[in-house]
Amino acid sequence: MSSAQQSFSAGQTEGQTQIKAENFVESTKESASAAADQAHAAANTAGETAEQHKEEAAGFLQQTGEQVKNMAQGAVESVKHTLGMDKN
Template sequence: MDSQQQFRAGESRGQGQAMTEDWLQSAKDTTNAARDKVSDVTHHTSNSAQQHKDESAGFLHQKGEQMMNMAQGAVDSVKSTLGVGDNSNIKK
């Protein structure tokens, strides 16, 4: 092989290596972008789940309080109807 052929062979090998490095960098960039998107979605989903959990807990607490007040009202009504106890001594 003469020097011209060796030069072209080296040049082709160098171009191949450069293309390979470009392809690898592109693959790394794509992987990093996908990882970032998954991280963002995971973070958003976690925040959303926590918000819904908090809202549900607040709703259940409110409904529990309403049920307790209704039950106490029923007890007071029965006691009043039966003339049992003094309404000022009822614990709430």
């Protein structure tokens, strides 16, 4: 093989290798971007779910507090009635 042919083949191989490397880098960037997008979407979903559960818990606690308050008022009225202190 002549020196010119060897140089041509080496240049051709180098060019092909460079193209493959650039394609690999671009593919890796796209994969990383897609993974970041998925992570961002998952974080948003988790945040929304946490907010929903927080609101549900607040509603439950408020309802429970009302029930306890009503039971306590009923107990006070019962004791007043038993002791003859009610106004009825």
